[in-house]
Amino acid sequence: xxxxxxxxxxxxxxxxxxxxxxxxxxxxxxxxxxxxxxxxxxxxxxxxxxxxxxxxxxxxxxxxxxxxxxxxxxxxxxxxxxxxxxxxxxxxxxxxxxxxxxxxxxxxxxxxxxxxxxxxxxxxxxxxxxxxxxxxxxxxxxxxxxxxxxxxxxxxxxxxxxxxxxxxxxxxxxxxxxxxxxxxxxxxxxxxxxxxxxxxxxxxxxxxxxxxxxxxxxxxxxxxxxxxxxxxxxxxxxxxxxxxxxxxxxxxxxxxxxxxxxxxxxxxxxxxxxxxxxxxxxxxxxxxxxxxxxxxxxxxxxxxxxxxxxxxxxxxxxxxxxxxxxxxxxxxxxxxxxxxxxx
Amino acid sequence: xxxxxxxxxxxxxxxxxxxxxxxxxxxxxxxxxxxxxxxxxxxxxxxxxxxxxxxxxxxxxxxxxxxxxxxxxxxxxxxxxxxxxxxxxxxxxxxxxxxxxxxxxxxxxxxxxxxxxxxxxxxxxxxxxxxxxxxxxxxxxxxxxxxxxxxxxxxxxxxxxxxxxxxxxxxxxxxxxxxxxxxxxxxxxxxxxxxxxxxxxxxxxxxxxxxxxxxxxxxxxxxxxxxxxxxxxxxxxxxxxxxxxxxxxxxxxxxxxxxxxxxxxxxxxxxxxxxxxxxxxxxxxxxxxxxxxxxxxxxxxxxxxxxxxxxxxxxxxxxxxxxxxxxxxxxxxxxxxxxxxxxxxxxxxxxxxxxxxxxxxxxxxxxxxxxxxxxxxxxxxxxxxxxxxxxxxxxxxxxxxxxxxxxxxxxxxxxxxxxxxxxxxxxxxxxxxxxxxxxxxxxxxxxxxxxxxxxxxxxxxxxxxxxxxxxxxxxxxxxxxxxxxxxxxxxxxxx
Numbered sequence: 041x042x043x044x045x046x047x048x049x050x051x052x053x054x055x056x057x058x059x060x061x062x063x064x065x066x067x068x069x070x071x072x073x074x075x076x077x078x079x080x081x082x083x084x085x086x087x088x089x090x091x092x093x094x095x096x097x098x099x100x101x102x103x104x105x106x107x108x109x110x111x112x113x114x115x116x117x118x119x120x121x122x123x124x125x126x127x128x129x130x131x132x133x134x135x136x137x138x139x140x141x142x143x144x145x146x147x148x149x150x151x152x153x154x155x156x157x158x159x160x161x162x163x164x165x166x167x168x169x170x171x172x173x174x175x176x177x178x179x180x181x182x183x184x185x186x187x188x189x190x191x192x193x194x195x196x197x198x199x200x201x202x203x204x205x206x207x208x209x210x211x212x213x214x215x216x217x218x219x220x221x222x223x224x225x226x227x228x229x230x231x232x233x234x235x236x237x238x239x240x241x242x243x244x245x246x247x248x249x250x251x252x253x254x255x256x257x258x259x260x261x262x263x264x265x266x267x268x269x270x271x272x273x274x275x276x277x278x279x280x281x282x283x284x285x286x287x288x289x290x291x292x293x294x295x296x297x298x299x300x301x302x303x304x305x306x307x308x309x310x311x312x313x314x315x316x317x318x319x320x321x322x323x324x325x326x327x328x329x330x331x332x333x334x335x336x337x338x339x340x341x342x343x344x345x346x347x348x349x350x351x352x353x354x355x356x357x358x359x360x361x362x363x364x365x366x367x368x369x370x371x372x373x374x375x376x377x378x379x380x381x382x383x
Numbered sequence: 384x385x386x387x388x389x390x391x392x393x394x395x396x397x398x399x400x401x402x403x404x405x406x407x408x409x410x411x412x413x414x415x416x417x418x419x420x421x422x423x424x425x426x427x428x429x430x431x432x433x434x435x436x437x438x439x440x441x442x443x444x445x446x447x448x449x450x451x452x453x454x455x456x457x458x459x460x461x462x463x464x465x466x467x468x469x470x471x472x473x474x475x476x477x478x479x480x481x482x483x484x485x486x487x488x489x490x491x492x493x494x495x496x497x498x499x500x501x502x503x504x505x506x507x508x509x510x511x512x513x514x515x516x517x518x519x520x521x522x523x524x525x526x527x528x529x530x531x532x533x534x535x536x537x538x539x540x541x542x543x544x545x546x547x548x549x550x551x552x553x554x555x556x557x558x559x560x561x562x563x564x565x566x567x568x569x570x571x572x573x574x575x576x577x578x579x580x581x582x583x584x585x586x587x588x589x590x591x592x593x594x595x596x597x598x599x600x601x602x603x604x605x606x607x608x609x610x611x612x613x614x615x616x617x618x619x620x621x622x623x624x625x626x627x628x629x630x631x632x633x634x635x636x637x638x639x640x641x642x643x644x645x646x647x648x649x650x651x652x653x654x655x656x657x658x659x660x661x662x663x664x665x666x667x668x669x670x671x672x673x674x675x676x677x678x679x680x681x682x683x684x685x686x687x688x689x690x691x692x693x694x695x696x697x698x699x700x701x702x703x704x705x706x707x708x709x710x711x712x713x714x715x716x717x718x719x720x721x722x723x724x725x726x727x728x729x730x731x732x733x734x735x736x737x738x739x740x741x742x743x744x745x746x747x748x749x750x751x752x753x754x755x756x757x758x759x760x761x762x763x764x765x766x767x768x769x770x771x772x773x774x775x776x777x778x779x780x781x782x783x784x785x786x787x788x789x790x791x792x793x794x795x796x797x798x799x800x801x802x803x804x805x806x807x808x809x810x811x812x813x814x815x816x817x818x819x820x821x822x823x824x825x826x827x828x829x830x831x832x833x834x835x836x837x838x839x840x841x842x843x844x845x846x847x848x849x850x851x852x853x854x855x856x857x858x859x860x861x862x863x864x865x866x867x868x869x870x871x872x873x874x875x876x877x878x
Contacts, residue, residue, distance in 0.1 A: 092494075092498060093494030093495075093497070093498040093499075094494065096445075096446075096449060096490040096493065096494070097487065097490040097491045097494065099449070099453070099490075100482065100486040100487050100490050102453070103452075103453055103456050103482055103486055104479070104482035104483060104486065104487075106456045106457060106460075107456060107475070107478040107479045107481065107482040108475075108479050108482070110456075110459065110460065110467060110471055110474075110475050110478060110479075111471060111472075111474075111475020111476055111478060111479045112475065112479075114467050114468050114470075114471020114472065114475060114547075115468055115471075117459075117460045117467055117471065118460055118464035118465070118467040118468045118471070118794075119464065120460070121457060121459075121460025121461045121464065121467075122460060122461055122462070122464035122794035122795060122798050122799050123798050125461050125794075125798070125799050125803050125807075126803055126806070126807075128457055128460075128461050129461070129806075129807045129810070132453065132454050132457060133810065133814060135450065135453050136450040136451065136453070136454070136814060136818070137450075137814075139446050139449055139450040140446055140447065140450050140818060140821070140822075142446075143442065143443055143446035143447075143825075144443075144446075144821055144825055147443075147825045147828055147829075148825075148828060188795075189468075190464070190794075190795040190797070190798055191795070191797070191798045192797070193797060193798070194797065194798050194799065194800050194803065195798075342471060342472040342475060342549075343472055343549045343550065345549070345550055345551075346472045346473075346475065346476055346549070346550050349476050349550070349553050350475070350476050350479050353476065353479060353480050353483060353484075354479075354483060357480075357483035357484055357487075358483070360487075360488075361483065361487045364487070364488070364491045364492070364514075365487070365491060367491075368491045368492075368494055368495065371494075371495060371499055371502055371503055372494065372498065372499075372502070379501065380835075381497060381498050381500055381501070382498070
């Protein structure tokens with residue numbers, strides 16, 4: 041079954057939503073991962089307030105991704121979410137804690153109170169990022185999808201932790217930490233800023249090492265993930281652009297162009313998202329049981345009518361979304377200044 | 384306990400906890416639009432302080448709403464995978480619309496509302512407040528449309544091959560028989576909650592003799608808004624109950640505790656306790672009332688549970704009790720706000736300490752009423768998750784065909800097992816208990832802290848000092864400075 045135009049459009053749009061989420065929430069998850077490196081209360085508040093006005097809007101990308109997956113490919117949504125039950129529950133707890141940590145942390149002056157929320161902010165950001173990576177790794181590796189469109193068996197958390205998904209999870213933590221550091225580089229000044237520049241380089245080398253490990257591992261061990269490159273030679277363009285973008289991060293930092301570094305880092309994350317989409321294509325869920333059980337785009341999709349209605353909704357809504365996202369990022373541009381309305 | 388019971392408990396728990404927050408966002412949002420609009424018109428700094436104070440509470444409430452709301456988005460897939468497959472084609476577009484039209488709007492402009500006081504012009508800030516309020520209402524619109532489709536499905540057909548509902552007419556889905564009536568009801572419930580919330584805190588200040596002008600002005604605004612909405616609610620409740628009576632008659636029978644269809648006109652219990660074993664209700668009954676409310680005459684009997692197959696009857700006890708609690712509270716809100724308006728007109732409202740104390744606690748009733756309304760709507764829909772077609776036969780009995788039973792909507796039993804659901808329930812209980820305690824604690828901190836002293840807003844970014852100096856120079860009625868009187872522990876960050 042060849043996917044129809046609308047089905048392809050929604051597969052691509054889901055990729056765009058996921059890339060948007062990874063780029064935007066990526067930097068504020070990254071700020072959470074780097075949070076313990078701040079030395080005192082003022083620095084911790086600066087870090088939190090660098091994402092204060094933005095994180096909530098960034099998380100909406102995930103909510104909309106979930107909603108769009110439910111609407112466009114209900115079978116994929118149902119199989120994956122029920123099959124990876126505990127992983128999703130853990131992820132939910134992370135997202136719950138992350139949101140309220142920022143909201144509540146600075147509301148009381150007591151030390152233990154702030155310590156608790158600081159830790160919760162760091163731990164939930166790190167674990168959420170790791171879980172995203174594990175989920176991506178497992179999707180590439182294949183999930184135990186049976187012939188009836190459900191998993192053949194319940195998946196325990198331990199089963200999700202094969203070496204490959206764990207590597208992807210660690211890679212995600214490094215990538216988001218780097219992205220967060222590059223973002224903080226834009227938003228801070230003075231002594232903290234100098235330290236952030238040092239963290240940035242550390243993150244960059246860790247990221248590069250994990251990138252090498254994951255790439256080699258995928259090429260050697262997961263032939264299905266790299267099959268698309270044999271079928272669609274143009275896909276190599278993304279790989280080449282990705283490598284160029286990665287190389288451009290240290291270059292921008294060296295030339296002291298923080299905004300360019302941030303945009304480049306965003307491109308790197310977008311490229312990884314598209315590579316992940318290519319690895320799955322033409323399926324949404326790859327079965328580790330038998331290729332006959334793969335949940336292809338056309339098998340999982342809603343009716344053409346629904347996809348058409350959703351495309352209309354998206355065409356009406358997206359210009360608005362982009363417009364006020366741009367407005368809000370413009371309003372909160374520049375270095376972080378703490379004032380009475382801050383977290 | 385089996386997976387079905389556990390999953391239903393989990394859904395009830397997570398949705399009820401989540402629904403503590405959105406109604407306040409909706410109700411308070413509208414009130415903030417009014418307050419800030421008044422500020423732009425009158426340039427009275429009191430309104431500025433008011434908007435700012437409520438926006439901080441709004442932000443904490445909103446964060447809780449977002450954190451608990453993301454659970455709902457995932458839960459259809461984790462615990463109700465078969466339901467997701469069955470309704471995805473129909474339900475999905477409503478959820479996608481909610482995300483694209485509502486969530487982006489709310490979360491984006493909330494940033495300007497909370498953090499943007501000194502970064503954007505007063506007009507732009509007001510625009511942001513309007514957008515946040517609009518976003519929260521949009522969100523209600525789409526989610527209520529989705530829920531109403533489950534109650535009174537329309538605009539779809541069943542695909543027999545795939546065994547799922549597929550959309551045939553988007554607008555018929557949007558304007559399904561109960562969606563607009565239910566939306567009206569839900570929004571009114573949220574508005575009443577917002578009004579009572581503001582009245583609760585301002586009444587507390589009035590009793591404690593704090594923030595004199597702020598409290599009185601705020602209370603008046605909320606009282607008038609609350610009174611108007613409570614009166615409209617009586618009309619909306621009537622509309623909603625009749626809609627249920629026509630489209631889901633077995634649900635109404637459970638609400639009203641009618642086990643057997645009476646030969647003549649049906650009375651209505653004002654309060655009671657249903658005994659499901661003996662199929663009787665012990666309580667106070669007004670004869671003829673239900674028939675009159677339902678059919679506007681005094682002879683048509685209202686159908687009881689006996690006109691339906693046993694396997695389509697909902698449980699009676701929970702819907703009966705929650706429905707009656709909701710109606711009782713709704714009536715009490717109308718009476719209470721009218722009493723308040725009467726004393727306001729007499730000019731003695733703020734001296735009536737007993738009434739102020741009632742208003743301090745009445746907000747709890749508003750929360751209970753909002754929860755009770757949803758519990759009766761959802762439990763009354765059982766044993767179905769998507770409602771079947773209802774037909775009345777010639778002999779007066781009903782036939783219900785199609786639909787999706789709740790038990791059929793569960794995830795595959797092989798994949799999601801009882802102990803996983805139980806583990807998540809235990810974790811949710813712990814996390815939610817902690818969050819709730821923290822939320823109440825933070826709310827209390829904000830209430831004790833009170834509003835900032837009125838001041839002209841600056842346009843330049845502040846350094847935190849200017850505000851303290853401004854506050855220190857303002858003198859309240861007792862001749863103490865506000866800064867030393869109420870803001871003893873003030874630091875620029877102790878909000």
